[in-house]
Amino acid sequence: MDKNKNTIKWSAPEFEQYEKGKSWYVITGIIAVILFLIAIFTKNFLFALMITLAYFIISAYASKKPQEIKLTITSQGVKVKQILYTFENLSSFWLFYDPPEIKELSLRSKKSIMPYIRIPLGEQDPVAIRQMLIKYLPERKHKESLIDNLARQIKF
Numbered sequence: 001m002d003k004n005k006n007t008i009k010w011s012a013p014e015f016e017q018y019e020k021g022k023s024w025y026v027i028t029g030i031i032a033v034i035l036f037l038i039a040i041f042t043k044n045f046l047f048a049l050m051i052t053l054a055y056f057i058i059s060a061y062a063s064k065k066p067q068e069i070k071l072t073i074t075s076q077g078v079k080v081k082q083i084l085y086t087f088e089n090l091s092s093f094w095l096f097y098d099p100p101e102i103k104e105l106s107l108r109s110k111k112s113i114m115p116y117i118r119i120p121l122g123e124q125d126p127v128a129i130r131q132m133l134i135k136y137l138p139e140r141k142h143k144e145s146l147i148d149n150l151a152r153q154i155k156f
Helices: 022-041 045-063 126-133 146-153
Strands: 008-013 068-073 077-080 083-086 090-098 102-109 116-120
Touching: 008 126, 022 045, 068 116, 068 126, 077 116, 090 126, 102 126
Parallel strands: none
Antiparallel strands: 008 068, 068 077, 077 083, 090 102, 102 116
C-alpha cells in the first residue's frame, strides 16, 4: 500500500477464494447430472452438451488460485493490472464494504458492454479510496448483481 496526495497503490487477490470441500464438487456434479439427464430425456442434445461443458468450466474455475493484482488510483483514473479506466469514461463509483465477506470498489462505466467494473480492495483503507475518488467521480449507490450475490452464497 503506497499513498501520496495524488496516488493510491495496493495489491489484492483478483477474487475471493473460498474453500471448497468434496461435497461442493459432489453437489455441483449431481446438479449437472440431473440437468444432463433432463436434456437427454427431452432429446435436447445441444443443452446436454452445454451442461457438460459448463460443469467442466465451473469445476476448473472453482479450483483456480487467485493471482495477486496491482491496483492504482491516480488523478487520471483507476488502473487494474495494465488497464487504465480513465475518469472521463466512468460515471460513478460505490464501495461495497462489509468485511470480511465484501470489500470491493465498483466503478460504473459509460460503456454499455461492461457497465460495472468490480475491483477488490484487499487490505486497502476504503475511506482513503473514497476521499480520492470523490474528487473525480460522483458517489452513487450501485446494486450488487444477482450473479455476484449468488456466487458468494454458493462460495464460488
